[in-house]
Amino acid sequence: MRARQTVPGWAAVGIAALAVLLILVPGAAFQAESAGLRVLAPIEAALTGTANGVSRLVENVAQAGDLAAQNRQYREDVNRLQATIVQLRELELENQDLRRLLDLRERAPLGSLLSVNVIAQEPLTGVQAVSIDRGSDQGVAVNQPVISWRGVVGRTIEVRPTTSKVLLITDVNSAVSARIQDPESRATGSIRGTGDGRLLMQFVPRTDALRAGDTAITSGIGGVFPPGLVIGRVLQVRQRDVEVFQEALVEPSVDMRNAERLYVVLGLSGQGVGSVLGPGSSPNPSR
């Protein structure tokens, strides 16, 4: 076994003497201190920075649980606020819709209106119809007009207790008695669907003025649709020399593909007084 190596005696004595010298001679002590600090200061600064970083890290780790909980809370708040914003936007749209409908009510003799939603589109190609979420339990009957604030959508053709089917005015089997909303013209005719999403106004006497851009409205003849509801805008007028009648291509005022907030006109009061029934309300209290 080797003996343990120790500092030589002469070195220990030398270092001690140097220390005494540094203590006793003020100038030498100052010089030595300055030189030592010059070397140590950067190391000291680096160590302090590291120590502070570690300290902050430890502090953060200790608070991590609280921060996570706080973060969850903020996220929940954000989600809740976003949902509220969406709800408010929907309410705003519904409000606008009802305001326009009230405006429409002043112009057309609408009875009680039942708010309905479209739940399905017609699966059979060639037939233009939709299913709505209200039926005979809510007072819907066959041949009642279905409208939106923009104008005529169609009429009910099949009614079940909780759902109904609406044939759109764009279907070729639909026909609406119409006139042009122009004090000078008042041309009347019959509007039917063409099957491609547009309408054709037919049987308009050639003597009646009919121009592109005119607005076609319901005339009230026929009994299904009340007078004064907007049907669409005339796109093009076709006249043939040999024919007694002229016809016009009409763009429907309602976008049938995106129609969502619709109303069934339950009873035509003819007095312009009625009520707007929300989803879930029933026109017949005895039910």
Added chain:
Amino acid sequence: MTGTVLWVMPFLIAAVLLESVVLPGVSGARFRVDAALVIVIGWATIRGWEEGLLAGLIAGLTADFLSAAPFGLQMVRLGTVGVLAGVLMPRLARSSSVFPIAAAVAGSLVAFFVGVLGLQAAGWAVSWEQTLLREVIPSALLAGACMAVVFPLIRALVRRTLTPSEDAVP
């Protein structure tokens, strides 16, 4: 044999609901894929006319609940296509994988014309020329493309549902 058609029933009902309730809101296009028809043709191609007829009737009944057209027309339409595909397709499908795609395109056209005849028989007016060009032909091509994806899935479903004693799947 016809018991296996029960496996495809949920898919048929889901397809009808999808094309009638969900897709119209998602896609603004005038034409849309008749997903139930694609499944009926695919199933009939593999399982024959009996199960094709049953699949067509199940899908048709579901569609009839949602349709404003006379009740039963969808059952007739999809049932007819199921029988035709079940009679004509099993042998052809074994020879080439293109046939099921062609069958989906042809089946869409047949289904449309059966629908038009049914509507006219019930006294409905149909502007079939415009509908054919603008809606049916694009929808039929889309159905063909859809069949290329759906047919292997139907075949896998049939394989999974077959008992060892039943016929080999093409």
